[in-house]
Amino acid sequence: MTSQIEVSNLAKSFRVAKRATGVMGAFGSLLKREYATRAALRDVSFTLNAGELVGYIGPNGAGKSTTVKILSGILVPDSGTVQALGMCPWKQRTQYVQRIGVVFGQRTQMWWDLPVIDSFCLLRDIYSVPEAQFRRRCGELTDQMNLGAFLNTPVRQLSLGERMRCDLAAALLHSPGVLFLDEPTIGLDAVSKLALRQLVKSLNVEHGVTVILTTHDMDDIEALCSRVIVIGDGEILSDGPLTELRHSIARERWLTIELEGNQLFSPPTNTTIMRREGNQVWLRYDPVITPTPLLISAIAATNNVRDLLVQEPPIEEIIAHIYQNGQP
Amino acid sequence: MKPATSGRSVYVRLVMACLRSQMQYRASFLMMAFGQFLVTGLEFAAIAALFYRFGSIHGWKIYQVAFLCGVVGSGYALAEGLCRGFDQFSAIIRRGDFDRLLLRPRSTVMQVAAFEVQLMRIGRFLQAAFVLAWALMHLHTEPCTLMVAAAMVIGTMCTFCGLFVLQATLTFFTVETPEIVNVVTYGGVETASFPLSIYPGWLRFTFTWLVPLASTAYLPARMIFRAGHATLPALFAPVFGLLFLMTSLLIWRMGERHYSSTGT
Numbered sequence: 001m002t003s004q005i006e007v008s009n010l011a012k013s014f015r016v017a018k019r020a021t022g023v024m025g026a027f028g029s030l031l032k033r034e035y036a037t038r039a040a041l042r043d044v045s046f047t048l049n050a051g052e053l054v055g056y057i058g059p060n061g062a063g064k065s066t067t068v069k070i071l072s073g074i075l076v077p078d079s080g081t082v083q084a085l086g087m088c089p090w091k092q093r094t095q096y097v098q099r100i101g102v103v104f105g106q107r108t109q110m111w112w113d114l115p116v117i118d119s120f121c122l123l124r125d126i127y128s129v130p131e132a133q134f135r136r137r138c139g140e141l142t143d144q145m146n147l148g149a150f151l152n153t154p155v156r157q158l159s160l161g162e163r164m165r166c167d168l169a170a171a172l173l174h175s176p177g178v179l180f181l182d183e184p185t186i187g188l189d190a191v192s193k194l195a196l197r198q199l200v201k202s203l204n205v206e207h208g209v210t211v212i213l214t215t216h217d218m219d220d221i222e223a224l225c226s227r228v229i230v231i232g233d234g235e236i237l238s239d240g241p242l243t244e245l246r247h248s249i250a251r252e253r254w255l256t257i258e259l260e261g262n263q264l265f266s267p268p269t270n271t272t273i274m275r276r277e278g279n280q281v282w283l284r285y286d287p288v289i290t291p292t293p294l295l296i297s298a299i300a301a302t303n304n305v306r307d308l309l310v311q312e313p314p315i316e317e318i319i320a321h322i323y324q325n326g327q328p
Numbered sequence: 329m330k331p332a333t334s335g336r337s338v339y340v341r342l343v344m345a346c347l348r349s350q351m352q353y354r355a356s357f358l359m360m361a362f363g364q365f366l367v368t369g370l371e372f373a374a375i376a377a378l379f380y381r382f383g384s385i386h387g388w389k390i391y392q393v394a395f396l397c398g399v400v401g402s403g404y405a406l407a408e409g410l411c412r413g414f415d416q417f418s419a420i421i422r423r424g425d426f427d428r429l430l431l432r433p434r435s436t437v438m439q440v441a442a443f444e445v446q447l448m449r450i451g452r453f454l455q456a457a458f459v460l461a462w463a464l465m466h467l468h469t470e471p472c473t474l475m476v477a478a479a480m481v482i483g484t485m486c487t488f489c490g491l492f493v494l495q496a497t498l499t500f501f502t503v504e505t506p507e508i509v510n511v512v513t514y515g516g517v518e519t520a521s522f523p524l525s526i527y528p529g530w531l532r533f534t535f536t537w538l539v540p541l542a543s544t545a546y547l548p549a550r551m552i553f554r555a556g557h558a559t560l561p562a563l564f565a566p567v568f569g570l571l572f573l574m575t576s577l578l579i580w581r582m583g584e585r586h587y588s589s590t591g592t
Contacts, residue, residue, distance in 0.1 A: 074430045098433040107424060109431075113349035125341050126432050128333045154352070 004178065004210055005048040005071065010080035011234075012066055013039040040066040041077070042234035050177070053204045053211045055225035055242075057218075059323050063234045064214045068180050071212070072102050085177065098127060101171035105183035108163060109170050110155045116166050117151045120173060127174035134173065141169040145199060161192030168199060179203065181213045185220055197223045218315040230322050237322050246318060253292065254311045255283040260304035268298050279306075335438055342442035350447050357448055364451030372397060372459055375521075388523045391466040392553055397521045398460025399477060399545050403484025404517050405453035411489045413443030417496035426587075436584060437577060440496070472558035476548055483544030483566025484520070488513065490569070490576035491539065497576070500583035512539060520545045540568035 015035045041063045048054060058064050069075040071082060073089035073096050082089055087096045103109070110119035124134045142148055145165045150158060158166065164184060171179065181200065185193045201224055203209045213224065221228060221242065228245055230238040238245055259265060259279040267273050271285040285295060292310055299305060350357055375397070379390035408415065420426050420443065429439045464477065495509040520541040524532050536542040548562035555562075 069427070072431060074427050093430065094433040094435075097431050102431050104428075107428065109428060111345055111349060113352045114345060118345060118348070122341060122345055125333045125338050126434055128433075 003047045004050040004085065006081075006083040007047070007067075007071070008045045008081050010041050010044040010067070010070060010077045010082070011039070012041040012063075012070065012075065012077045013037050039234050041070075044080070044231065044234070044236055046229055046236065046239055048210060048212070050210055051204070051208045052227060053200075053225055054213065055221040055228040056212055056214045056231065057216070057221065057228060057319065058231035058237075062231045064231060065182065067231070068102075068182050068212070068214060072100060072180055073097055098174065099176055100178045100180065101174070101176035102180045103164075103167050103171045103182065103184055105164070105181075105186040108155060108167055110163075110166065112156050113154055115152045115154055116147065116158070119155065119166075119170060123170055123173050129174050133175075137173055137175065138169075141172060144202070145169050146195075161188050161195075164188060164192065164196060165199070168196070172203070176209070178210045179212070181211060181215075183215055184213070185215060185217050193217075193219075200224060218319060222315055230319065232323055242315075246312060246315070251286050251288055252313055253285055253287050254313055255285065255292075255295065256309040256311070257281045257283065257299060257303075257305060258307040260306050263304060265303060268295060271295065335434065338434060339438050339442050342439070343445045346442065346445045347447055360448035361451035364448060365455045366451075368401065368452050368455045372401075372455070386523050386525050388553075391463045392549065393522060394459050394463035395467060395477075396523070396545055396549055398456050398458075398463055399480045399549070400484055400517055400520045400541070401456025402453050402460060403481045403544070404488050405449045405456055406481070406485040407488030407492065409446050409449035409453065410485075411441060411492045412446045412449075413440040414489070414492035414496040416444060418499045421499055437580065468556075470557060472563075473552060476552060476558045476562050479563055479566045480544055480548055483569030484541065486566075486569035486573040487539060487541055487544055488516070490573040491516065493573070493576040493580050497580045497583035500587040516541055523550070540572050543568040 014037070016038050044063070044067060056064055056067065066075065070077050071084065071089060073093045076090045085096065085099055089096050109123075110116065111122065120134075120138055123129075124131075129137070142151065145168065147162075147166060147169060150162055150166075155163065155166070168184070184200075185196055188196065197220065200211060200213070204211050204224075211224075213220065215221065226241055228238070228240070228242050229236060230245070254274070255271075257265070257280070259281065262279055265273075265276070265281050267283060268290070270290045271283050274282040274284050276282070296308060296310075299308075372394075375393070376390060379385075379393065384390075385393070413420065417426075417440065420429075420440070425443075426436075426440075429436055429443075432439065460477065460481075464474070467473075491509070491513050495513070498509065516535065516539060519527065519531065519535055524535065524542055524546040532542070544566040548565045551559050551562040551565075
């Protein structure tokens, strides 16, 4: 595989004006402002290969948006280099953005008061897409994303789910090879989320589009991403396949036990009770120290058990663990 | 090679889209345009009333001042209509719309200029154009004078566009537009609508050498009135407006580079 985006040692800090408190302070800051420097990115490096679908996650303020902005040519870093599609995003901005697509979940790319199709036509002109190619592409995307019913509706009258689908289509009209999705599922209902995920997946699989996805929705990550980069406080905390991330911290397993009636239950050695509700008990254990078959037979031998369920901890738990400890 | 759509035709299409958006709110547009027409019209009526009472000011008759008012008013209305994006630039930055413009493979100047074209400014433009036409009818006008008048309107428009661009450039550094800039734009309209000779020296200096409104309005007008006909220098003086706009755009480039390395 060829590397498509190479990011090395990115650092970026912002100057934030300190606000003095009180009326006198406010007047004072008119005359003389004090600034504090806040590092958004300290040292970020990674390489993306063509056709990858990568999740880029981290808590609020970790530097996700800053990274996406640098990678899409909007911001210039303090130091570090980016080679993307053979270009430097901020030095060759107009050439570079011609070949990428960006969707911001919070903001639309389209013209608020105009019908969707008008926005598409304007983007066709802005990106110089030849008419024949535009018509083919627009038809494909309309079918794929089911936009036919509201192509002639002004954008302001669309529901959020409809608007997101249109925005995604709008970002794809010029057939970009790399797609940045910044929290694309934020605020969407369950059906729209599923539809959007399916679209992103098929784009990646069928058209080989490289996708970088930032999100707070771990279901997005589980459904889509084979690789996850976790960033915290401006540094990369972990980078690898989702399964690896899971195993790196969570050798832990969860066992849900449903007991026959409200009987007493004492946890076997090396396990802890996380929660108990009526006849249900949630246990946490390390399968290396306490092999699952032995644990189950031990519990079944001493208790009257109706049902058992072994699970891996949900991905949220794992991520929260990384955020808190800074290390997998 | 793909056939590239030229920047100019993209500009035209963006502007048309902007106008179509505004036509979604037709009643609002009509009222705003009419309001503009009325308010600026009344302002001029007040000036005219004073002239009927006092005759002239520094040797300038009512029609001569009306000529100035018409040129400056229509130049300003055109600039405000065409360059509203620069005037509103602090809002564009704060809403994050500028980032969106950076994501498109086109020059930012073109995109900001096309960001908001306000058709309702036609109210003010029509008012100023009426005043200008009225003045020209009373001022023994020959075709050459019309040409100079057109050059003056365009030069004034360029100067105000340049001021809007400079104002927007400041936003790259401060995020909020300093109110002080309005002193030069609104103040410029008021000042340049009258013969510059009535003002104190520092004001004359400002609007001659820093902001070239004198060479797009007052000076060519004086040349015409003194000579009694249009002259070549009068035709070329407004070129300074264009130079001013071009300089502003250069400064804009520098500001843009500063912005992308600081961000918000």
